[in-house]
Amino acid sequence: MRRKDWQTLGFAALLLLVAALLPLTGDGYLISLGVSIAMYTVLATSWALFSGPTHYISLATAAFFGVGSYVTGSWIEIIPYWALLPIAAVAGGVLAALVGLATLRLSGVYFVIFSLGLAEMIRQVVTWYQNQTGHKGTYVLTDMTDSGIYWQLLGLAGLVYLAGWAIGRSRLGFALRIIGEDEDVARHVGINTALSKVALFVVSGAVAAVVGAIIAPRYVYIEPAIAFAPMLSFQVVIMALLGGTGRLWGPLVGVVPFTLLWEVISASFPNQTTLLLGLSFLVIVYLLPGGFVGLYDRLRARRALRGVPA
């Protein structure tokens, strides 16, 4: 590793540490906002690990998230909480592997639609199962506080960044970038395209499931409409694209302003949140292709052209 890598690592660790101090303020509103930001950061960053380089837009986040929530919801009374998180990771990963093997041959819009349909289908199956057993939802009663949830999500964020950093420096990361550029060329230089894509999809599915498992106690009561809300998938995509998927820190830059704006709007105009989603999408498409990361790169390139040291 080069010196610059160590500096980046150290800086990231420091930021994480500062973020970990937030619950010490004791301000419930701030902490709850922190939970939202940490949750979307993990979801958007892990989404971008797969969708960023490959350009496969997945709308299946809610499916993995929901499965994770239900792992906690269904077994919290039987299995110790700490064992639930790895179980959720495995459940999310296995689901992603199955979906990946079945669908990653689909290209472009077909994959998008399938991933959206998947979340809906799982929601319907869970609803049907619960109706059979005479329940509508499940109570998740724990003594977990918001601060506890926040710290767990921060820890998970640290893991995701570490994983993303390692993948970015690996053959697998290089393979995914090539796949995103031209899948035919990727195959002809000898890349196992299917395996590479499924591997990353599994990582992002497993992480989303763990997030769901961690968040479930916060909801207290979960039902399919909450756990598998399709809105979540769209939010994650918009935030990741707003920040930009070209860099590991990109999604974070999208998550922070978007979550704050979302908070303000859902507090004052609760019916206009979808409007925000739509407007953000337009802004990304027309003004910010490549998100904030793309903007940053363009500004830097312009400065470099003028001969100003960047």
Next chain:
Amino acid sequence: MRTATNVISLRGATKQFGGLVAVDNMDFDVTEHEVKGLIGPNGSGKSTTLNLISGALTPSDGEIVLRGTPITGLPAKDIARLGVSRTFQLVRLLPSMTVLENVMAGAVFGHRRRWGRAAEQHAMAILEKVGMARQARAHFSQLTYIDTKRVELARALAGEPEVLLLDEWLAGLNPTELQAGIELIHALRDEGRTIILVEHVMDAIRSLCDSCVVMSSGKKIAEGTPEEVLSDPDVVRAYLGDEDA
């Protein structure tokens, strides 16, 4: 034994698209260090034959063998790893990557695999060979047409393939570029590489190929040295029609 040095052999290789037989019962061998030309009129099945060898298409029938290993119907990634690499009829570079990264793609995942510094140094050495070392950090959009072709060739060479497939690599070059292009392929030939090239440029075929397979309507109609096949009445007829034969 002649067969001992065969790098690639096609036996009855056939590709059907519905009712159309694009490649009909192709047989030929390419021996070590040989430069084999695949020529014929437009639509005669040359590129399809190349696609069958590289795994871009799956043969409907017949067998393709690489150094004794059957590769018939294997996925392109496996064929690439076993030692077949190619360029495309329309240049396909990885547009948002640098020249060096494009070539490293071949070095990292090809027949002989390298990683890290070793891959980078190897890619640089290949770029040096094709005359692109100075533009290693450049992007696709900054390159001239022949330079994009050089980069694609470098990517194909970077995995150190057993056999190199060139699909009209010289097409679309202006006369000066064409001269440079022919010299470059000549240099590869002098290194003793095994090459199959699909080509229309007759000068290139004469100066580069040890032997040629001539195709017409999917069938092999002649095989031999360029002089032999180009004077063959069947070949002249296939290119020019009956009156000139």
